[in-house]
Amino acid sequence: MKQGTKANFNGKTFEDSIELIIHQQIDDVLFHKDLTDDFNKSSYLLKNVPYKSIYNKLDPDSTKKRKSSSEFVLVHNNIKVRIEAKWQSSPGSVDEKFPYVLLNCLFAYDELINIIILDGGGYKHTAKLWISKAAEFATTFANTFTNSKKQIFVLSLNEFGKWFDEFMKEDEDE
Secondary structure (H helix, E strand, C coil), X not given: CCHHHHXXXXXXXXXXXXXXXXXXXXXXXXXXXXXXXXCCCCEEEEEEEEECCCCHHHCCXXXXXXXXXXXXXXXXXXXXXXXXXXXXCCCCCHHHHHHHHHHHHHHCCCCCEEEEEEECCCCCHHHHHHHHHHHHHHHHHHHHHCCCCCEEEEECHHHHHHHHHHHHHHHHHC
16 A cells, blocks of 8 residues: 555544544534534534635635634534644654644634544644643633633544543533
8 A cells, every 4th residue: 555545544543543533422523514503402523524724714705715624623513623643654754734733723724622633543642742731832822812711632533532421421520
C-alpha cells in the first residue's frame, strides 16, 4: 500500500473510531449536506461540516471558493462541539498543520467548544506539547481580551472518550 493511501486509510479508521465513541450514546449521525430545516433532534453528530477558514475570512470573494470542512460537529441540547481529528502514525506533515487548526479554532469556528483529537504517535512530541500549551494560552488570552467563552481541548482518542462520557453525564446530572 502506498504511503499516501495508507495515511488516508489510517485517518479514516481514526475518524470511524471517534464516530463509534459518539454513536454509543447518540443515535443520529448524518452528513452536514443532508441536514434539513425540519430535522428536529436534540442530539446528533454531523460529519464533513464546512466552515470559512482563517484564509477565506480575509477574502470578500471567498463564498465563490471551496470551503474547508471539519470531520465532525457534535450537537447535544443546543451545545455545539466542533471536532478536528488529526492522525499521524509516522513522521510527516500533519503536525505542521497544528498552528492552522488552532487559529481556526480561535477565529473561524462558530462553536464555543472545540476539540482537536491527536493520535497515532507519529507527530513530533514537541508539536503536541506546543499545540496543547498554545491552546491553553490562546483560550485564556481570547477569553480575557475579547470576552469570548471559547474552550479548546487537545486530546488523544482515549482522552476524548473520557471527555465525551463526562460531557454526556453532565447533562444527565442537571
